[in-house]
Amino acid sequence: MSDERKAPAAEYVRRLDAGHLAYQECRDCGHRFHYPRISCPSCSSRAVEFRDSRGLGTVYARTVVHSRNEPPYNVVLVDLDEGFRIMSRVDGVANDAVQIGLRVRLKGIEPGRDGVMPAPVFQPAEAR
Amino acid sequence: MWSLRGRMAIVGVAEAGLGVAPKGWTPMDVTAEASLRALADAGLSVRDVDGVFSASAYYQMASVELAEYLGIKPRYTDSTQIGGSSFMTHVEHAVGAISAGLMDVALIAYGSTQRTDSGRLVTQAKPFAYEEPFRPRHPVSMYSLVASRHMHQYGTTREQLAEVAVQARAWARLNAAAFERGPLSIQDVITSRMISEPLTSRDCCLVTDGAGAVIITSAERARDLKQPPVYLLGTGTAHWHRHISQMPDLTVTAAVESGQRAYARAGLGPADIDTVQLYDAFTINTIVFLEDLGFCRKGEGGPFSANGAIAPGGRLPVNTNGGGLSYCHPGMYSIFVLIEAVRQTRGECGERQIKDVEVSLAQGNGGVFSSQITLILGNGATV
Ligand SMILES: [Zn+2]
Numbered sequence: 419m420s421d422e423r424k425a426p427a428a429e430y431v432r433r434l435d436a437g438h439l440a441y442q443e444c445r446d447c448g449h450r451f452h453y454p455r456i457s458c459p460s461c462s463s464r465a466v467e468f469r470d471s472r473g474l475g476t477v478y479a480r481t482v483v484h485s486r487n488e489p490p491y492n493v494v495l496v497d498l499d500e501g502f503r504i505m506s507r508v509d510g511v512a513n514d515a516v517q518i519g520l521r522v523r524l525k526g527i528e529p530g531r532d533g534v535m536p537a538p539v540f541q542p543a544e545a546r
Numbered sequence: 547m548w549s550l551r552g553r554m555a556i557v558g559v560a561e562a563g564l565g566v567a568p569k570g571w572t573p574m575d576v577t578a579e580a581s582l583r584a585l586a587d588a589g590l591s592v593r594d595v596d597g598v599f600s601a602s603a604y605y606q607m608a609s610v611e612l613a614e615y616l617g618i619k620p621r622y623t624d625s626t627q628i629g630g631s632s633f634m635t636h637v638e639h640a641v642g643a644i645s646a647g648l649m650d651v652a653l654i655a656y657g658s659t660q661r662t663d664s665g666r667l668v669t670q671a672k673p674f675a676y677e678e679p680f681r682p683r684h685p686v687s688m689y690s691l692v693a694s695r696h697m698h699q700y701g702t703t704r705e706q707l708a709e710v711a712v713q714a715r716a717w718a719r720l721n722a723a724a725f726e727r728g729p730l731s732i733q734d735v736i737t738s739r740m741i742s743e744p745l746t747s748r749d750c751c752l753v754t755d756g757a758g759a760v761i762i763t764s765a766e767r768a769r770d771l772k773q774p775p776v777y778l779l780g781t782g783t784a785h786w787h788r789h790i791s792q793m794p795d796l797t798v799t800a801a802v803e804s805g806q807r808a809y810a811r812a813g814l815g816p817a818d819i820d821t822v823q824l825y826d827a828f829t830i831n832t833i834v835f836l837e838d839l840g841f842c843r844k845g846e847g848g849p850f851s852a853n854g855a856i857a858p859g860g861r862l863p864v865n866t867n868g869g870g871l872s873y874c875h876p877g878m879y880s881i882f883v884l885i886e887a888v889r890q891t892r893g894e895c896g897e898r899q900i901k902d903v904e905v906s907l908a909q910g911n912g913g914v915f916s917s918q919i920t921l922i923l924g925n926g927a928t929v
Contacts (some may be wrong), residue, residue: 427675453676479698479796481690482743483683493682493742495691495791505677505791518698528679537679 426454429468434527434536438470441502452502473524474499474543482513492516496540510541550811552929554641555768555775558588558761559885564874565725567659567755573604574615576757577657581616584759589772590651595761597622597649599636600656603668603877612655622649628785629912630825632656633760633881634919638781640762650763657757658876666753668877671913674789683742686750686828688790688914690742693830695796697744700845702833704744706852708735710829711748711871713857718868720858720898725754726872735829749829751870751879758881760888765929776891777929779814779905780922782807790914797845800918801838801909808907808920809840816840819922820903821890822862823883825911826869832856835909836864839920863900866890880910884921891923904928 424432426442430453433440441452445467449460457464475498482490492513496506508516509525521543530536560583563576571579577600585591598620600608609625612618622643626632633654640652660668673684682688696702712732718724735748768775784803787793809815816839824835833847841862842850856864867873867886874882887908889895904927910919 479691479695480743481682481687481694483681483687484740484742485683491681493680493687493691495796503791505680505682507680518694530679534679535675 426456430454431530431536433468433470434538437527439473439524439527439538440468440470441498441500442466443469450501452504469500471498471500471524475522475540477508477516477518477520477522478503480516480518496522504538506538506540508540508542548645550641550781551779551813552777553765554644554762554778555765556760556762556778556888556923557768557771557773557775558584558590559888560584560587560759561723561882561885562757563657563659564723564756565754567662571659573602573657573659574611576659576755577612577655577759578615580657580757580759581612581653581655584655584761585653587773588761590761592616592618594651595653596620597640597643597652599624599633599640599652599654601625601627601632601878602656603658603670618653620649622652628917630827630878631880631910631912631917631919632878633758634884634908634910634921635783635917637760637762637778637884637921638783638919641778641781644762644764650767652762653759654762654881655757655759656878656881658878659755660877661753661755674791677789677791685914686745687742689828689830690745691790692796692834692915693744696830696834699797700848702848704736705732706833706848707744707749707829708732709852710826710832710856711735713851713854713860714826714865714869714871716857717866717898718872721868721873724868724873725752726868745828745830751827751875752872754874754876756874756876758885760881760884774892774926776888776923776925778921779924779928780808780810780812780920782811782920783918785917788913788916793915797834799834799838799915801835801911801920804918804920805839805909808922812922814905814922819905819907820863821866821887821900821906822864823887823890823906823908824865824869825880825883825909826865826871827875827879827911829871831911832864834915835911839907839909858898866895866898866900880919883908883910887921887923891925
C-alpha cells in the first residue's frame with residue numbers, strides 16, 4: 419500500500435467540503451457504493467475510485483421525527499441516480515410533501531461540527 | 547452432515563424483575579436472580595454451570611461479570627453482543643461448544659434496569675457517522691423508514707400496523723406477567739403520541755426493567771432433569787447489513803435466510819410450526835418477519851395478520867406472551883422470545899397456552915433489522 423493513498427473518509431470529506439457528494443466505483447466489477455471504503459463490498463477489489471455524484475435522486479424511504487423540543491423534521495433515504503443510497507433530509511418543502519418517489523437534487527453541504535460529518539442535504543428537483 | 551435434531555435441549559427458563567425491578571437492584575442483581583431461578587427450574591445448581599453467556603449495554607465483559615457475581619469459574623465464556631438477538635445467538639454458539647466437548651451446561655442470561663435508570667433505551671451503540679447528521683431517532687426512525695417503504699410498496703396500512711399492537715395486547719391480557727394489560731384499540735394506537743412517522747408510541751416496544759435466563763445442555767444430560775426437555779430442532783443465523791442506509795431492500799430482512807437455514811436443519815417448514823414468537827420491537831417487525839419466515843407471501847403480512855388472525859383464537863398464534871409491545875422490553879429482548887417459545891412447547895402457559903404444541907419458532911432480531919437468528923424448538927414427540 420502506497421503511503422500517499424488517502425484515507426477513504428478523509429477524501430470523502432474533502433470532496434464534501436468542496437461542495438460535492440462523492441461515491442466510489444469499482445474498476446473491476448463496476449459496483450457503485452457509499453460509504454467510503456478501501457475495497458469494493460461487491461467483489462473485494464481494491465481498485466475503487468471516487469467520483470462526484472450529479473446530485474440527482476429519488477426518495478426511497480421517509481420518516482418525520484417528532485420531538486417535544488423542536489419542530490418535526492424529515493429523515494429520508496435517497497437513491498442517487500448513479501446507483502447508491504444515502505440517508506439525508508429534504509429541505510424547502512413541507513414534511514408532508516416529502517414522499518417516496520419524490521425527485522430531489524442536492525441543495526448543498528451543511529458543514530460538520532463537533533466531530534459530526536458534513537451533511538449533503540437535498541431539495542425537490544424542480545425547486546430553483 | 548451433523549444432525550442437530552434431538553442432540554441439545556433447553557432445560558431451564560426464568561425471568562426476574564419484570565416491569566420495575568426491586569428498588570436499588572442493579573442490572574446484574576436481576577440477571578443473577580433470573581439465572582438462579584432458571585437453574586432451579588432445571589433442577590440444577592450454579593455448580594453445574596461450566597459455560598456462561600451474556601451481553602449487556604451496562605457491562606462490556608458481561609459473561610465474565612456474571613460468572614464473577616455468581617461464583618462460577620467457567621471453562622467456556624461468550625459475551626457476543628450483536629444487539630437484541632444476542633441471547634438467541636448464544637444458544638447456537640452453545641450448541642457448537644457443547645458438541646465440541648468444550649462445556650456441558652450453559653447459562654445464558656440478560657438483565658436491565660433501563661426503566662428505573664432513565665425511562666429510555668440504554669445503549670452503547672454510537673450513531674453511524676454517515677447517518678448522524680440527519681438525527682434519526684435511534685432505533686425507531688430506522689424501523690419507521692422500513693414501515694414507510696413497506697406501506698408504499700405493498701399497500702400496508704396504518705390500521706394494519708396498529709392491529710399488530712392490539713393483538714399483542716390481547717395476548718398480554720392473558721399473561722399475568724405482562725407489563726401493559728389494559729384495553730387497547732386501533733384508534734388508541736393511531737392517536738397516541740407520534741414518535742417517528744408512521745410509528746406512534748404504541749407501535750414501539752415498552753421500556754421496562756427485567757431479566758431472563760435460559761439453561762441448555764446435551765439431550766443426554768437433559769433426560770434426568772426436572773423439566774421435560776425442549777429440544778433444538780433447527781438454528782439459523784444471518785446478517786446482511788448493520789446500518790439502515792446499507793440495507794439492500796428495506797422490505798426484506800436476513801430472516802429469510804436465517805429461517806431457511808433453521809427450517810432446513812429441522813426438516814420442517816412454516817406449516818409445521820404451532821406457535822410463532824417474534825422479536826417485535828416495533829409493529830412493523832411482526833409483519834415483515836411473518837413474510838420473511840414464510841407464513842405468508844412478501845407484502846401480504848399486513849392483511850395476513852389483520853382481523854385478529856394472530857390474536858388469541860386466530861389462525862396463527864404469534865407472540866403469545868404479549869411481546870415486546872405489551873409484555874416487557876428491557877432493552878434487548880430475544881431471551882424473552884426464547885423463554886415464551888420454550889414455555890409454549892412445554893405446555894405450561896395456563897390461560898394463554900396453545901393446545902397440543904409440538905413445535906415453536908423463535909425469531910431474534912438485532913440492530914435495525916440487522917442480525918437475525920431463527921430457532922426451532924420441539925417437545926419430546928418431535929425427536
Ligand atoms: Zn467490485
